[in-house]
Amino acid sequence: xxxxxxxxxxxxxxxxxxxxxxxxxxxxxxxxxxxxxxxxxxxxxxxxxxxxxxxxxxxxxxxxxxxxxxxxxxxxxxxxxxxxxxxxxxxxxxxxxxxxxxxxxxxxxxxxxxxxxxxxxxxxxxxxxxxxxxxxxxxxxxxxxxxxxxxxxxxxxxxxxxxxxxxxxxxxxxxxxxxxxxxxxxxxxxxxxxxxxxxxxxxxxxxxxxxxxxxxxxxxxxxxxxxxxxxxxxxxxxxxxxxxxxxxxxxxxxxxxxxxxxxxxx
Amino acid sequence: xxxxxxxxxxxxxxxxxxxxxxxxxxxxxxxxxxxxxxxxxxxxxxxxxxxxxxxxxxxxxxxxxxxxxxxxxxxxxxxxxxxxxxxxxxxxxxxxxxxxxxxxxxxxxxxxxxxxxxxxxxxxxxxxxxxxxxxxxxxxxxxxxxxxxxxxxxxxxxxxxxxxxxxxxxxxxxxxxxx
Numbered sequence: 001x002x003x004x005x006x007x008x009x010x011x012x013x014x015x016x017x018x019x020x021x022x023x024x025x026x027x028x029x030x031x032x033x034x035x036x037x038x039x040x041x042x043x044x045x046x047x048x049x050x051x052x053x054x055x056x057x058x059x060x061x062x063x064x065x066x067x068x069x070x071x072x073x074x075x076x077x078x079x080x081x082x083x084x085x086x087x088x089x090x091x092x093x094x095x096x097x098x099x100x101x102x103x104x105x106x107x108x109x110x111x112x113x114x115x116x117x118x119x120x121x122x123x124x125x126x127x128x129x130x131x132x133x134x135x136x137x138x139x140x141x142x143x144x145x146x147x148x149x150x151x152x153x154x155x156x157x158x159x160x161x162x163x164x165x166x167x168x169x170x171x172x173x174x175x176x177x178x179x180x181x182x183x184x185x186x187x188x189x190x191x192x193x194x195x196x197x198x199x200x201x202x203x204x205x206x207x208x209x210x211x212x213x214x215x216x217x218x219x220x221x222x223x224x225x226x227x228x229x230x231x232x233x234x235x236x237x238x239x240x241x242x243x244x245x246x247x248x249x250x251x252x253x254x255x256x257x258x259x260x261x262x263x264x265x266x
Numbered sequence: 267x268x269x270x271x272x273x274x275x276x277x278x279x280x281x282x283x284x285x286x287x288x289x290x291x292x293x294x295x296x297x298x299x300x301x302x303x304x305x306x307x308x309x310x311x312x313x314x315x316x317x318x319x320x321x322x323x324x325x326x327x328x329x330x331x332x333x334x335x336x337x338x339x340x341x342x343x344x345x346x347x348x349x350x351x352x353x354x355x356x357x358x359x360x361x362x363x364x365x366x367x368x369x370x371x372x373x374x375x376x377x378x379x380x381x382x383x384x385x386x387x388x389x390x391x392x393x394x395x396x397x398x399x400x401x402x403x404x405x406x407x408x409x410x411x412x413x414x415x416x417x418x419x420x421x422x423x424x425x426x427x428x429x430x431x432x433x434x435x436x437x438x439x440x441x442x443x444x445x
Contacts, residue, residue, distance in 0.1 A: 014353045018417040019398040029399060031409055048355055052420075054362040059423070060392045062368045066288035069301060073283050079305045080275060080312055133306065137339065140298055229305055230298035 013038060017049050075229060082224050082252075130186050132216045136227060136234050138186060139245040143204050143232075151180030151194050165191035165207040168244045170221035170237070172197070172258055173205075182206065195258065203248040203258045210243035221246060225255045275312045278324055283308070286328050289393055293336045293385060295378040303339070307332045329394060330404065333386055340382040354421040359428050368427065376426030380419055387412060388419040 016035040020026050027036040039046045154161070154177055167173055174195050182190040190208035197203060217238040225233035225248070233248040233255035248255040286307050291300035310331050311318075318327050377385055390396040390404065402412040 011353060014355055015413040015417040017355070018353075018420050019413050021397060024397060026397065031398070031413065048358060051358045051360065051362065052355070055358060055424070056392070056420075058362060058365050058368065060395065062365050062370070062373060063292055063389070063392045064285075064288055065365070065370075066291045068284045068287050069297065072287055072301065072304070073279060075301070076279050076283055076305050076308050077276065080272075080279070080308060083309055083312070134339070137299065137302065140302070144298065227302060227305065229301040232298070 013045075017045070018052065020049065022049070022053060069230070078228060078252075082228075130214060132214050132226070132236055135186060135214060135236055135243065135245060139204075139206050139236070139247055140230075140232060140234060142182065142185065142192070142206065143247045146180075146192070151178035151192065153178055161191065165209075166242070167193055167205055167207060168221060168237070168239075168242075168246075170260055171205055171244075171246060172260055182208070186210075197254075197257050201248065201250050201254045201257065203246060203255075206243075206245040206247070208243045208245075209241060210238060211241040214238055214243065217243075221259055223256065223259070224252055228252055228255075271312065271315050274315055275308065278311060278328065279308055282325055282328050285325065286332055289329060289332055289389065290336070292374070292377055292389055292393065293332070293382075295374050303332060303335055306335055310335070326394070333390075337382060337386065352421065353417050354425065357421065357424040357428055359424075372427055373423075376423045379426065380422060384415050384419040384422075387415045388423065391416055391420075 013035070016032050020032055020035055026032050039049060161179065172195075173193060174197060176196050178194045180192050180194070182192050185206060185208045188208050188210065190206055193205040193207070195203045195205070214236075217236055219237060219239040221237050221244070222235050225235040225246075227234040228251055231249060233250055233252055234246065235255070236243065236245040238244070246255070246258065248258055283304065287300055287304045290303040290307070291297065294300050294303060307328055311328060314331075318324060377388070380388065386405070387401055390401045391398075396404070398412050398416055399409060401407075401416070402409040405412070
């Protein structure tokens with residue numbers, strides 16, 4: 001930057017010029033001390049800097065021009081309230097009141113699932129530890145990427161499916177449930193069950209083998225979702241060597257329609 | 267929620283939720299993720315309210331939580347290899363465009379194409395109006411590294427925004443692999 005030329009000086013000059021804000025006392029800083037004389041000696045360089053600053057001002061404004069989604073403030077406050085209450089809520093042992101043909105698969109699936117869960121205890125491990133947030137992020141991303149792909153109807157012989165990836169006994173699986181394999185979810189193959197509930201509400205239950213405990217996850221489906229953002233209600237739990245993530249299109253109320261009935265313990 | 271802390275966090279949400287979301291959106295490029303990140307910022311803020319000694323510093327404090335959360339979420343991304351994407355002042359347009367002439371979609375594509383560490387530096391410069399020195403101190407990174415990242419990120423952003431059609435082909439791969 002001293003005028004001796006060379007690639008290093010050019011690089012330093014450009015870096016200094018990009019960093020320099022003329023409305024501050026930047027030129028007194030040691031990193032930019034050489035820039036002042038350069039600008040004074042070179043009108044074209046000074047003009048370039050003025051153009052850079054004018055453009056930076058426009059870009060600053062444009063970058064901050066982002067529309068915010070409706071109801072964002074309310075959803076944040078809801079989430080804060082849920083976080084406060086979840087610290088004192090206790091998930092009970094549920095007394096399922098399975099009803100009717102709509103949930104006809106539930107009893108079959110849950111019974112077989114309970115047996116299958118035992119077989120996978122301690123068998124699968126995630127290659128590395130993940131946080132609950134990361135798992136939820138991946139699940140939401142997976143659902144977004146695979147939307148429009150409902151999967152296949154459940155096979156007549158459920159044995160293999162239930163042995164490897166049994167659905168949670170906390171979740172109601174309607175007769176219209178479909179499934180599809182998930183090649184790689186946090187490093188493990190899993191299965192996604194896609195369901196359509198009352199009023200057309202859609203939900204996806206991801207089931208992935210995972211014995212390593214993930215902090216903050218309980219052993220049963222939480223009564224309230226961990227997240228209710230962007231039109232999705234999402235929760236996760238971990239039991240018997242399996243990670244379950246439930247992604248419901250809707251709010252907390254919609255989310256609860258996919259859980260087997262239970263009464264919270266006061 | 268109840269108590270003084272809840273009153274404070276509600277005030278913070280009321281005052282800052284939009285700016286935090288905007289920043290989160292520019293960092294992530296995805297509305298869902300931006301909203302999740304925004305919610306997480308306020309949850310974290312609620313837990314650590316005692317750390318906020320100066321109310322006038324709330325915005326900056328929330329942005330710090332946001333950036334840490336973002337970088338943490340990207341820590342498990344694919345490893346990136348070093349690449350030298352170049353400094354360039356020649357792509358500064360002679361006539362400064364008006365704000366409405368900037369293609370918003372292309373702008374976000376340009377940000378998404380930057381490596382997370384470059385994106386954070388660039389957004390601190392543009393969104394927070396931070397100086398290179400303030401950025402270096404906040405991120406605890408040497409000043410020279412920040413100046414280098416800032417200059418390259420700005421050049422790359424301009425290249426995306428003002429290069430002729432076709433000139434940005436392959437650029438995404440290049441910038442994504444830069445450290």
